[in-house]
Amino acid sequence: MNGPQSTTPVVDESPPLLGANWVWKAAIGGIAAIAIAAVGGAIADMSKANVFALDVVRLLLTVAGIFAAGFALSCSPRDPRMLGLGAAGCFASFFAFPQAWDSGRMLAIFGTVIATICCVLMCLPQKWRRFGVSLLVLAHFGGIVTAVTGPGAQPWLSAQFHQRVYRPYLQFVYLTNAYHFYSPEPGPAHLMWFCIYYENGNTRWIKLPRRPNDITDPMGLSYYRRLSLSEQLHAMQPIRGVPDDAMRARLLRIQGTNGIPLHPEIAPVDQFRPLPDTHRYFLLPGYVRHVASQKENQHDDPTIAIKSIGVYYVEHRILNPEHLQAGADFYDDITYMPYYFGRFDAKGQEIDVNDPLLYWLVPIVYFPKPDRDVPPYHNWKTHPDEFNFIDSVVRHSGSDHKAK
Amino acid sequence: MATVPSDGFFSRVGRSWNDFWFKPGSPHTLCMMRVFTGIFVFYLHFAYTRDLQTFFGKHGWVDLELANDVRNEYPVMPPQTGWAEPETNMRVPYDRDVRAAFFEWLTQLPADRGQRKQILNFLYLWIPADTVEGANGLALIQRLRIKPLEGRGRPTSDEFEFATPDERNQLLNAITNLPSNAEERDKTIPKYMQQLHKDGYAPRVRADAERFAMSLPNDSKKIAQIIGHMAYQSTIPVPQRKSHREPRTELERTLTFIDEDLPAERAERVQVLKYFDRWGLDERKLLAKGQNGWSIWFHVTNPTAMYVIHFLFLGVMAMFALGLFTRVTSVLTWLAALCYVHRTTQVLFGMDVMMNICLIYLMLSPCGALYSLDRFFSVRKARRQLEEAKRTGQDTTPFERVLAAPAPSVSANFVSRLYQIHFCFIYMAAGLSKLKGNAWWNHTAGWGTIANPEFSPTIFAPYRWVLTELADTRWLWELGMSGIAVFTLLLEIGLPFLIWRPRLRPLLVITGVLFHMGIGIFMGLTVFGLFMMVLLFSYVPPEAVRKWIDSGMSLFGKSPSDKNGLSPPEHVLSTEGQKLNV
Numbered sequence: 001m002n003g004p005q006s007t008t009p010v011v012d013e014s015p016p017l018l019g020a021n022w023v024w025k026a027a028i029g030g031i032a033a034i035a036i037a038a039v040g041g042a043i044a045d046m047s048k049a050n051v052f053a054l055d056v057v058r059l060l061l062t063v064a065g066i067f068a069a070g071f072a073l074s075c076s077p078r079d080p081r082m083l084g085l086g087a088a089g090c091f092a093s094f095f096a097f098p099q100a101w102d103s104g105r106m107l108a109i110f111g112t113v114i115a116t117i118c119c120v121l122m123c124l125p126q127k128w129r130r131f132g133v134s135l136l137v138l139a140h141f142g143g144i145v146t147a148v149t150g151p152g153a154q155p156w157l158s159a160q161f162h163q164r165v166y167r168p169y170l171q172f173v174y175l176t177n178a179y180h181f182y183s184p185e186p187g188p189a190h191l192m193w194f195c196i197y198y199e200n201g202n203t204r205w206i207k208l209p210r211r212p213n214d215i216t217d218p219m220g221l222s223y224y225r226r227l228s229l230s231e232q233l234h235a236m237q238p239i240r241g242v243p244d245d246a247m248r249a250r251l252l253r254i255q256g257t258n259g260i261p262l263h264p265e266i267a268p269v270d271q272f273r274p275l276p277d278t279h280r281y282f283l284l285p286g287y288v289r290h291v292a293s294q295k296e297n298q299h300d301d302p303t304i305a306i307k308s309i310g311v312y313y314v315e316h317r318i319l320n321p322e323h324l325q326a327g328a329d330f331y332d333d334i335t336y337m338p339y340y341f342g343r344f345d346a347k348g349q350e351i352d353v354n355d356p357l358l359y360w361l362v363p364i365v366y367f368p369k370p371d372r373d374v375p376p377y378h379n380w381k382t383h384p385d386e387f388n389f390i391d392s393v394v395r396h397s398g399s400d401h402k403a404k
Numbered sequence: 405m406a407t408v409p410s411d412g413f414f415s416r417v418g419r420s421w422n423d424f425w426f427k428p429g430s431p432h433t434l435c436m437m438r439v440f441t442g443i444f445v446f447y448l449h450f451a452y453t454r455d456l457q458t459f460f461g462k463h464g465w466v467d468l469e470l471a472n473d474v475r476n477e478y479p480v481m482p483p484q485t486g487w488a489e490p491e492t493n494m495r496v497p498y499d500r501d502v503r504a505a506f507f508e509w510l511t512q513l514p515a516d517r518g519q520r521k522q523i524l525n526f527l528y529l530w531i532p533a534d535t536v537e538g539a540n541g542l543a544l545i546q547r548l549r550i551k552p553l554e555g556r557g558r559p560t561s562d563e564f565e566f567a568t569p570d571e572r573n574q575l576l577n578a579i580t581n582l583p584s585n586a587e588e589r590d591k592t593i594p595k596y597m598q599q600l601h602k603d604g605y606a607p608r609v610r611a612d613a614e615r616f617a618m619s620l621p622n623d624s625k626k627i628a629q630i631i632g633h634m635a636y637q638s639t640i641p642v643p644q645r646k647s648h649r650e651p652r653t654e655l656e657r658t659l660t661f662i663d664e665d666l667p668a669e670r671a672e673r674v675q676v677l678k679y680f681d682r683w684g685l686d687e688r689k690l691l692a693k694g695q696n697g698w699s700i701w702f703h704v705t706n707p708t709a710m711y712v713i714h715f716l717f718l719g720v721m722a723m724f725a726l727g728l729f730t731r732v733t734s735v736l737t738w739l740a741a742l743c744y745v746h747r748t749t750q751v752l753f754g755m756d757v758m759m760n761i762c763l764i765y766l767m768l769s770p771c772g773a774l775y776s777l778d779r780f781f782s783v784r785k786a787r788r789q790l791e792e793a794k795r796t797g798q799d800t801t802p803f804e805r806v807l808a809a810p811a812p813s814v815s816a817n818f819v820s821r822l823y824q825i826h827f828c829f830i831y832m833a834a835g836l837s838k839l840k841g842n843a844w845w846n847h848t849a850g851w852g853t854i855a856n857p858e859f860s861p862t863i864f865a866p867y868r869w870v871l872t873e874l875a876d877t878r879w880l881w882e883l884g885m886s887g888i889a890v891f892t893l894l895l896e897i898g899l900p901f902l903i904w905r906p907r908l909r910p911l912l913v914i915t916g917v918l919f920h921m922g923i924g925i926f927m928g929l930t931v932f933g934l935f936m937m938v939l940l941f942s943y944v945p946p947e948a949v950r951k952w953i954d955s956g957m958s959l960f961g962k963s964p965s966d967k968n969g970l971s972p973p974e975h976v977l978s979t980e981g982q983k984l985n986v
Contacts, residue, residue: 130425162483164482167696174746179834180833181754183844184842209858211858217450324871
């Protein structure tokens with residue numbers, strides 16, 4: 001590393017892009033534009049005039065002003081006067097942005113705070129400036145500590161600081177991640193299957209994401225982003241048990257020729273995954289609305305509308321090595337574990353909330369044929385003639401999800 | 405004997421701190437990090453182009469309505485400050501119709517707390533916390549107002565009709581004058597209420613029951629829904645009571661809310677219930693509402709305008725990667741990237757987190773000082789001016805200084821340290837959090853990462869064949885999985901401590917690069933791995949970067965002094981640079 005001379009005078013890394021004269025002209029011109037937008041905006045806000053053209057002019061003036069002032073600031077970032085002017089410009093731009101552009105206003109507050117802090121620091125002698133910067137570093141990493149010690153079993157102090165002090169800052173700069181990658185343990189991926197029911201009785205299946213069809217760039221980002229969308233629904237709420245009514249209704253649904261069995265290898269309580277309210281009422285309906293709004297998901301006959309959309313949330317199991325050794329494949333039907341998440345209309349309103357299978361696993365399984373005495377070491381791969389294949393999704397939805 | 409003056413503890417700490425953070429450093433490493441970050445950031449956002457509407461459009465997967473709702477209204481609960489704080493938020497009905505009926509009834513309740521309590525006296529006094537009897541008491545109230553349609557054994561809320569006044573009076577009389585026939589008595593009046601009769605409370609029970617029943621809406625379906633909801637709540641015990649004063653059942657929690665928290669003023673009540681309807685919480689008890697997310701995509705939704713802005717952003721990102729107007733474009737790149745991040749957080753994963761960290765610190769650094777068009781243009785200009793100055797006999801020092809290596813700066817070292825410390829946090833958190841999982845202790849976690857059919861290259865037959873062969877021999881499989889688990893844990897937990905040992909640093913950096921290459925190949929998270937490698941690069945000393953670049957240049961037949969200004973010529977070191985032995 002470098003030598004220890006901490007007192008060496010610091011030389012600016014690169015020469016300014018503009019001469020000093022032009023820098024000040026740009027800064028003052030920028031601030032003036034922002035000020036005009038702010039004054040005009042204040043008058044418009046007071047008179048409650050809602051003129052689109054005025055908002056556009058305000059916006060353009062503000063953005064142009066911020067660019068000019070920002071560019072000037074970048075030419076002399078160590079000058080406290082320039083930083084002070086920057087802070088004033090950011091503050092004025094809060095009022096200059098039209099009310100509907102609350103994002104811009106939020107950015108203006110952030111800019112004001114940053115520029116003010118920088119201005120104060122640059123006014124201080126070097127020793128105190130370093131002291132101030134040190135405090136900021138500690139405060140910043142204090143925020144990171146509160147982020148990485150949550151979520152879940154978070155220490156009380158960390159939770160207090162995170163929620164009450166750091167939350168706005170960390171959210172704003174998107175440093176909220178706890179970095180708990182693949183922990184506590186790596187789990188299976190989750191997919192979404194949408195069954196679109198049209199008014200005329202036709203159906204169409206949309207599966208998200210599809211590998212490799214959804215990989216549209218060399219690194220597969222388009223695919224992983226879609227996978228991330230479906231993973232959002234994985235935030236299951238902890239349940240202490242299946243409510244009696246739900247269990248009774250589920251058991252009744254096993255009966256009959258079109259009955260849907262429970263998965264033989266999973267405890268019934270683990271086959272029930274109710275969604276938290278936020279997911280049930282917001283996220284999932286939002287997804288459904290998107291599916292319903294897409295042109296490619298409409299019926300070939302434009303007069304036939306979408307009647308409803310059924311959603312299955314599918315866990316794609318990771319094969320155990322023993323299954324792999326027994327001949328199973330990573331993409332066999334039984335590796336998919338669909339949970340029924342309800343049926344919605346095209347506006348995302350939930351319908352048929354009393355479906356006994358709501359939030360239950362709708363298993364795709366092989367069962368030994370009832371009339372055969374199947375030894376336990378036989379499986380459907382080695383002795384397919386001894387097993388019946390039951391795709392409960394087909395039974396439940398009334399449509400073949402594998403049909404092209 | 406002469407004594408050596410020694411500094412105090414705090415002086416030494418202060419000096420070490422000062423040296424660690426504020427010692428000037430060369431920007432070579434950061435400039436190289438900018439090049440890599442710029443390229444990856446550009447790629448990442450270019451990949452959005454096809455999906456711009458799908459992810460960020462008005463009707464995207466997370467449509468504008470939902471995104472605005474979340475950023476403006478999302479509830480932020482305050483963390484508990486004392487030891488025992490009762491949770492007074494009531495649980496709202498799950499079913500939307502039932503919720504609407506229940507809230508409508510709540511809206512109609514009297515503004516005065518005393519009157520309200522009087523109407524609901526039956527619920528406060530005569531519904532026991534016992535899960536079965538409570539529901540029976542509410543069933544009695546239901547029978548006072550409605551009855552199932554003829555022939556309906558277990559009716560739904562649609563299958564009720566109003567009870568006649570005679571039927572109601574008959575039932576009310578039964579409360580005060582219990583039927584003599586035991587079977588009829590048990591069928592008509594819940595057992596716990598029969599006990600109340602013996603204790604002499606029957607007239608009060610009758611009056612309270614009648615008052616409460618008559619407060620219910622004049623709609624048989626709504627009555628069935630409200631009573632059904634309350635009966636359900638009476639069967640749900642509150643899981644964690646911290647004191648005997650806290651409600652025992654969900655119904656008691658609801659009653660506490662109605663008594664203490666239901667606003668008297670009608671407009672406020674409607675407002676509070678509206679938020680309950682949407683988020684299931686009392687907005688007055690929140691720490692805050694909404695999230696501090698901002699994005700241009702919240703405001704610009706016209707597809708054409710979106711594409712124009714998207715390509716402008718891509719242009720800025722390309723300029724940043726090339727090092728053009730770096731001070732400005734570094735900030736703009738970060739702001740642009742956050743526009744995508746804040747608009748639809750649902751499409752993000754670890755890669756975006758790392759991208760943000762790469763960008764956020766680069767803004768503070770002289771990352772355009774080298775390997776950039778900024779450097780190229782300033783050197784070209786300085787050369788021209790130097791020639792001119794030499795010809796005219798002017799002072800050439802300012803131009804020589806520009807041509808020299810960018811002087812070591814405090815900000816370069818400072819930002820490198822920020823990266824290094826942040827990286828330690830990332831690894832430490834990732835490593836320690838894994839220790840909570842059984843799969844990392846029994847060494848099966850590795851299989852979960854390399855055999856995940858949606859992430860790993862299991863779509864390729866040769867890869868599947870390798871995994872199958874591995875699974876065929878248990879000891880080989882166990883050896884491989886143990887290796888993955890132990891290696892991951894050792895690296896993630898060990899690196900934050902060992903990386904500060906100069907001798908171990910190269911080894912750890914190389915190991916880290918291999919680790920992230922593995923993640924990229926076997927877990928499919930290629931761009932995530934690349935960003936992690938960029939962060940790891942912050943541990944590479946600037947001298948090493950300089951040497952690598954020089955070696956690379958010589959491979960192309962260019963001497964270090966002939967680089968078109970992309971990197972400074974060695975022979976023109978600045979005075980400060982020489983002093984610092986850079």
